[in-house]
Amino acid sequence: MIQQIIINSIISTALYILISSGFWISYRVSKYFNFSHAATFAISGYSMYAITVNRNYPNGLAVLWATCITIIIAYSLDRIIFMPARTRAASPTILMIMSLGVYIFLQSAMALLFGEDNKNLWYGNVSLGIKVFNARISNIQVVIVVSAIMIVIILRMMDKCTKYGLASSAVSKDKELARISGINYERVMGFTNIICSTLGSVAGILIGLDLEIEPTMGLGTMLVGLVVVIVGGTRNILNMVCVAILLSAAQDIAVWYINSQWMDSIALLMLMIYLIIQSRRSTNLLQ
Amino acid sequence: MNYIAQIIVIIEIYIMLGISLNLVGGYSGILTLCTAAFYGLGAYICAIMAINYNTNFAINVVITCVSTGIIAFMVGNQGKRMCDEHFLFLTVAFQIIISCIFKNWIALTKGPMGITGIPNIYIFGLNFDSSFDFVLLAGIFCGFSFWVCMWIVNSPFGRILKTIREDEVFALAGGKNVGNYKVIVFVVGSLIASVAGALYAHYITFIDPSSFTVMESIFILSIVIIGGAGSLWGPVVGAVVLVSLPEILRFVGMPSSVAANLRQIIYGALLVVFMMWRPQGLLGQYSFQKLSTKE
Numbered sequence: 001m002i003q004q005i006i007i008n009s010i011i012s013t014a015l016y017i018l019i020s021s022g023f024w025i026s027y028r029v030s031k032y033f034n035f036s037h038a039a040t041f042a043i044s045g046y047s048m049y050a051i052t053v054n055r056n057y058p059n060g061l062a063v064l065w066a067t068c069i070t071i072i073i074a075y076s077l078d079r080i081i082f083m084p085a086r087t088r089a090a091s092p093t094i095l096m097i098m099s100l101g102v103y104i105f106l107q108s109a110m111a112l113l114f115g116e117d118n119k120n121l122w123y124g125n126v127s128l129g130i131k132v133f134n135a136r137i138s139n140i141q142v143v144i145v146v147s148a149i150m151i152v153i154i155l156r157m158m159d160k161c162t163k164y165g166l167a168s169s170a171v172s173k174d175k176e177l178a179r180i181s182g183i184n185y186e187r188v189m190g191f192t193n194i195i196c197s198t199l200g201s202v203a204g205i206l207i208g209l210d211l212e213i214e215p216t217m218g219l220g221t222m223l224v225g226l227v228v229v230i231v232g233g234t235r236n237i238l239n240m241v242c243v244a245i246l247l248s249a250a251q252d253i254a255v256w257y258i259n260s261q262w263m264d265s266i267a268l269l270m271l272m273i274y275l276i277i278q279s280r281r282s283t284n285l286l287q
Numbered sequence: 288m289n290y291i292a293q294i295i296v297i298i299e300i301y302i303m304l305g306i307s308l309n310l311v312g313g314y315s316g317i318l319t320l321c322t323a324a325f326y327g328l329g330a331y332i333c334a335i336m337a338i339n340y341n342t343n344f345a346i347n348v349v350i351t352c353v354s355t356g357i358i359a360f361m362v363g364n365q366g367k368r369m370c371d372e373h374f375l376f377l378t379v380a381f382q383i384i385i386s387c388i389f390k391n392w393i394a395l396t397k398g399p400m401g402i403t404g405i406p407n408i409y410i411f412g413l414n415f416d417s418s419f420d421f422v423l424l425a426g427i428f429c430g431f432s433f434w435v436c437m438w439i440v441n442s443p444f445g446r447i448l449k450t451i452r453e454d455e456v457f458a459l460a461g462g463k464n465v466g467n468y469k470v471i472v473f474v475v476g477s478l479i480a481s482v483a484g485a486l487y488a489h490y491i492t493f494i495d496p497s498s499f500t501v502m503e504s505i506f507i508l509s510i511v512i513i514g515g516a517g518s519l520w521g522p523v524v525g526a527v528v529l530v531s532l533p534e535i536l537r538f539v540g541m542p543s544s545v546a547a548n549l550r551q552i553i554y555g556a557l558l559v560v561f562m563m564w565r566p567q568g569l570l571g572q573y574s575f576q577k578l579s580t581k582e
Contacts, residue, residue, distance in 0.1 A: 081563065092372065094562050096372075097508070097558060100558065101554075101559035101562065102555065102559055104505065104551055105551075105559065106555075109548075109552055111548045112549065116548075230373075261387070264383060268379075272380045272381065279373065280368065
């Protein structure tokens with residue numbers, strides 16, 4: 001039993017990393033929590049559903065198609081809605097409220113187009129999964145874990161070794177200084193958007209293949225992203241990984257001892273405690 | 288006519304909720320997403336008192352206000368040291384935890400099944416059981432909330448709130464205890480929301496957790512933004528527009544599942560459009576742009 005709990009924690013951690021990585025990059029560069037990113041999980045899931053239901057497309061092509069659709073929609077929304085607001089120097093509060101509006105719009109649009117019932121992306125045979133130390137892990141869950149590890153490595157390398165990584169680090173530290181130094185802020189935001197929507201698309205498709213998709217799946221992912229990004233901070237992606245491990249361990253222990261219905265509360269209690277401790281620490285430093 | 292009376296009662300309740308958030312977000316510049324949590328707390332405390340202890344509505348409202356006030360003080364006291372963004376996240380976390388408690392503490396709240404059979408309101412021997420009676424009762428509470436808001440914003444206290452909204456550092460430099468002002472206005476806002484919840488519980492006579500989720504808080508935020516933040520009449524206009532809109536869709540003859548999603552699409556679109564072109568709303572004065580804030 002304890003082995004299954006450990007395997008479940010590893011899978012949850014990987015899932016939280018997949019979900020939070022897009023929010024992390026977006027928050028790091030834009031300095032506001034982009035709620036609309038939560039809609040990309042459902043957009044990718046439903047895009048894949050639209051192409052695979054009643055058709056015999058290979059899964060790889062369907063994933064590519066879903067990812068392209070998600071990137072196009074997310075990038076278009078950023079250019080049409082958020083870029084004009086950023087150009088007019090809108091405050092982070094205004095941008096956050098706009099992102100909330102976009103999320104509600106997209107969530108309801110998907111409910112209208114595809115219905116409110118849950119849908120499954122997996123059409124193959126249901127198997128027992130791979131046995132690992134008296135615990136079971138399915139093939140999709142192995143893909144989730146491997147994808148999460150690859151994403152962390154790629155993001156870390158991108159941060160250190162690519163022009164975009166250096167530019168985004170500069171923008172995250174001081175936007176005005178980066179602009180003066182010649183970094184095109186909107187180009188960096190555009191790239192960020194593409195990367196975020198790609199990550200969101202991968203996460204949404206894997207969640208859909210492992211569990212199921214529904215129009216409101218973005219809300220749960222938004223909460224996870226909020227906790228992991230705010231508690232982990234934006235300085236180092238490994239902090240985000242540590243918080244994801246802590247969060248999944250806390251939730252799995254809570255499920256073991258209390259009830260699975262309190263999982264969301266555990267995550268948000270963690271966020272509340274962190275925010276309170278952080279505010280007290282800031283006050284003590286000022287004194 | 289009964290149908291119109293029902294719409295008016297709901298509009299009056301949402302005006303109170305809009306006033307509650309407008310005081311905190313529109314006049315003080317502290318954006319929160321936990322109005323529905325206090326709305327739900329008011330509804331549940333009143334319903335539990337009325338059903339389990341058979342207490343009078345007046346006593347229930349007093350107990351609701353005291354309990355909600357204590358909880359709001361605890362949350363606000365922790366949040367007063369935080370920057371605006373972190374306080375918003377704190378309120379989101381609080382809202383979702385409260386929603387989880389409503390849904391999962393089955394022994395107290397009956398969970399997703401909700402609480403049914405909430406009795407009518409009896410005040411001084413008068414029984415408020417019809418929609419027309421509730422129009423009057425909710426109108427009195429709504430009018431009182433409006434008067435309280437007007438009294439606060441036109442007082443020296445209100446001027447300090449506006450200073451905090453426009454430039455928090457300037458308010459601090461002027462020697463004002465910004466934290467305490469924020470806590471006080473947060474508590475007052477939560478009291479108004481909890482009284483609205485008490486009215487809602489007795490009017491509908493059934494409450495369940497789905498009425499007090501984070502989406503409800505976002506809807507109340509939409510009322511304030513579209514009506515106008517920082518204006519006395521903003522929440523009134525916002526509530527009338529946003530509560531009447533689904534009723535207009537009903538007359539178009541759409542199936543309820545389509546109408547529900549279309550309503551949400553319109554709310555989302557309105558939020559985006561207003562934030563892009565008129566962030567201060569139809570009648571408001573505050574456009575969510577602070578000059579400086581405590582980091």
